[in-house]
Amino acid sequence: GQQVMQIPQYQHVQEGEDFTTYCNSSTTLSNIQWYKQRPGGHPVFLIQLVKSGEVKKQKRLTFQFGEAKKNSSLHITATQTTDVGTYFCAGTTSGTYKYIFGTGTRLKVLA
């Protein structure tokens, strides 16, 4: 079945350093979403990417969808302590209701 893997599983960074998490799907996706879950919280929708090669920015966050629509990345510039949490990608294939969530990357930011 379809699988969505994320690397790394964990990342500790010093405040001010950059951070990137990568999402890889075993199948071609129609679109991909990114979510953030703070410790003890619930996933919160960040963004959706639809087009091949698409790049979107939200302040210090840059999201990219691969040309083949099988991978994606989230890059955070100059991390802050408020960026702490687990970042999930979730992808779906055409014509399905199912979003398959990735394994997540847990980010810890050291002040």
Place this chain on the structure above:
Amino acid sequence: ETGVTQTPRHLVMGMTNKKSLKCEQHLGHNAMYWYKQSAKKPLELMFVYSLEERVENNSVPSRFSPECPNSSHLFLHLHTLQPEDSALYLCASSAGQGTYGYTFGSGTRLTVV
């Protein structure tokens, strides 16, 4: 508040008990979902309802029984659970299927003893 409210926040139940989880959304969304989140596992889709009709049952054991009486409410009825069913159960809603972001509730932390 996210617009999706789940109750109770915490639940401890014995393996022979029957309990229900409740989810309510006030966003005007027409699709609702149950997800299971266990430690060290990805979020697992359990059920999808679109316009009150179940459109997905992701091979979930029959001890979990969903109910969607209207587009604003979703229930998950639990009976004869196992300790490995202990997890965070998340409800979500979206404006449609496939191309809309989910709004998640705060979840119910379930412990089966």
